Every structure is written in C-alpha cells, then in structure tokens.
Amino acid sequence: MTPFAKKVYQVVLSIPLGQVRSYKWVAQKAGSPGAFQAVGQALKRNPYPLIIPCHRVIRNDEKIGGYALGAKQKKFLLKLEKDLAKCLLSKE
Template identity: 50%
Template sequence: MEPADSPLEEHLRGHLHAVLERRAAQAGVLDVAYRTVDSPLGSLLLAATEVGVVRIAFERQDHDAALDELARVVSPRVLRAPARLDGTARELEEYFEGHRTGFDVPVDLTLAGGFRLAVLDVLRRIGFGATLSYAGVAERAGSPRAVRAVGTACARNPVPLVVPCHRVVRSDGSVGEYAGGPQAKRLLLALERGAKVGG
C-alpha cells in the first residue's frame, strides 16, 4: 500500500494541473475538456469540445471507457478542465433542483451520425414532463418501422439529460431501458412531473 500524498504534494499537483489546463487552453490544444459532477443519479462525467457538450456519461457506463472513446473518436487531447463545463454543470444542477425545463448549452453531436441524428433531433423536441413512445419517435424521425433503431439511438445517446432520451417510453407506458438504468429513468420522469419551475 502506497503512502498518501502530503497536503503540500496534493496542493502542488493541483497547481501544476491548473497551469497545464490554462496553457493547453491558451495554445488551442485543449480539444476535449472533462469533469465529473455529483447528481441524484450518481456521478456524471461531462465532456465538451470548443463546439459544445460532447458527452455525458453515467457512472454505470464507466467514465474511463467514455474518455477512451472520446480520445479515439474526437481527439487524443483530453484533459480534466472543469471551467469549460461550468455552464453545463450549473444547468444540470438547476434541472435537478426543479428550476430548469430545458438546456441552453451548445451541443456537439460528433459521436452520433446517420439515423441517430434524426432521432436525437426528435428527442430534443419532446417537451419537459412529456413522453413519447419509441414508435412515435420512429414515425417523427421519418422511419416508422425503425422502432428498434430508435431504441439503439436512445441507448447510444452521447448527451443524455441535455438530449432527453429518458422521455421515450414503451407503447404500454412502461419505462423501458435507459443508459443510466431504469431506476434513474423513473426518477427523471418523476422529477419532471413534480417540478416547480421558477419557484
């Protein structure tokens, strides 16, 4: 078992990381910034490019795996740089507190393509507190028979919460699957039903 770092060593490590973060941003080589935040659903990984939020991952999705995917698909220049995600963290906090019904942060959908983009576009238009069936999403996305593909697109949504795939339910009204787990989906739907926005 390794000895714990002293408070001075921790302070120096934090200072050096802050310098690295600042210099990377100044040099324009901070392609993907990330941070984690606590939420009622557990720890969330947030990542953003200069374009916008590119990834939100639940703890059960394995944050390290999400960072590896970003390094492979978007850029290997990935750095913990919380400041770029302050706005996203603040909006998520307001959402979980019941004071926000939608997200204003810019989104980067680099990790999605093809039919998935059409599905994500439909998801963004499902109102706060409303739900739509997988079949309904397929129809609005222009492919009424692509119900299974809608399920896959929801499961692989790179920015859940901001693009609300939790509002998609089965035709019988049951919640179905969710990247954050069915319990998380139920919690989100209940939160939206009981939110007192603006109060």
C-alpha cells in the same frame, strides 16, 4: 453521427418538459415508423445521454423499457420532470 440517429435526437429534444413520447412516435418522426428499436439503439449510442432527454422516451404502454443509466433512474427522472412541469404550470 448517423443522420438517422441525429434526427432521433432532434425529435427527442423537441419533447416538451414533463411530456413523454413512445419509441414508435419517435421512430415515426425520425422517418421510420417500423424502426422503433433502432431508436433505442440510437439513444443508447447517443454521445450525451445526460444532454439528450432520452428518459422522456418510454415504451408505447408507458413502461420504462430500458435506460443507459438504469431503468429505475429513468422512472425517477420522469417523476421529477412531471412534478417540475406541474410546478411550472401552477406558476403563472
């Protein structure tokens, strides 16, 4: 586990439910604003793609980009999380 990747995981794990951040944002929080691609590599090489909400990390223009389990799955998960977040917000 590399320190950079670990920090990336921490940042991704800090993303609230139903919220999404861009690779640039994660890269900046990781300590390297220009290493947004390294973030993707770290997520791809992450030991637990299902544990880390890597699907909350999307492109800077809300595009999908890529996903270890499938870009379409990523969109699906994002839709579910957004709906879930909305449900939680509707509920007091």
